Amino acid sequence: MERTFRIAVLPGDGIGPEVIREAVKVLRVIETHLQDAKFDLTEYPCGAACFLATGEALPAETFEACQRADAILLGAMGMPSVRLPDGREITPQLDLREKLDLFCGVRPIYLYHACDTPLKGYGPGEIDFVIVRENTEGLFSTRTANNSNGEVVSDTLRITRKGACRLFRAAFELAQTRRRHLTLVDKANVLPSMAFFRRLFLEVAHEYPDVTIDCCYVDAMALYLLKSPQRFDVIVTENMFGDILSDLGAGLVGGMGMAPSGDIGERAAVFQPAHGSAPDIAGRGIANPVAAILSTAMMLEWLKHPSTVRGAKWIREAVRRTLQQPELRTPDLGGRLRTSEMGDLIIKEIEQLWCVSST
């Protein structure tokens, strides 16, 4: 049965609109080849530029459109020059996570080609793990609170049974679809909140006897990810630790331009490249669109329609084929391609895949 999916597109700031343009191009091409899935794509304002223009980073109209949408595709938000009086940047993407209760931050880290990792001796697919980051509490929980008395400022690392257990169940279920191993990352040797987090993890683990587990302190994890990333399948962790380890993970497979993500809740989800607005390269047409395009594949998979799931497979395969030639890359990966050229190459591969599958 034909289905039209309503997608709210929030390009945002900096390189956000540049990479989202390529993701939308890819989506339009996929749509022409899918018989029974269509996409109603509408752009909405959100982010630092929107804040400067209107006084609001996430206007009510944008938020309502996100609530109505089947999925949300987001570029990047925030600019270092646009700050709140206390020095924090504008972060409507975090507001969206909290307002839509997108508790599960899924960040796949996958090496497509040996030339893209700074580590020696790893080939395609030999770095392949997913970080599942708690998205709505942890050390980010008091980010909007005014906890200063002029002398002391404190942030609270909040762990709730409900928040942790639903995250762990989502991570176990993801591990069941992969190599069935789940690693908890915490700091249970020092922080009471983290000891509680670990206790809850071990409780939930009894529900999933088919998944093997281990636990690791976050400082050790930074070392292990560099020394033996192939050990890991799914990693589940607290909000701030997940934020930091996601960038480390991206660095293992080529950098922020290679890291897609999905922020997923019970009913809604936002898909976005794991990178920020990259003001250092914004406006130059050289941002790597692969993370945004792979985030679109995650979105198609999450929509769970047989056609969109097929579209997600095509996108990943097209990215894999494109990256087989080491010279065909944007400057972050040592190449000379522009953002739009990289998008066009991936689209060319999708067209070829479609030709082969339809003959």
Ligand code: ATP
């Ligand atoms: P945020 O905190 O908002 O996530 P950030 O401070 O971690 O952002 P990014 O904007 O992600 O910073 O940029 C980090 C570095 O990675 C910068 O040098 C930037 O140019 C580079 N970078 C990020 N995304 C891309 C991309 N798509 N293509 C090429 N380089 C990128």
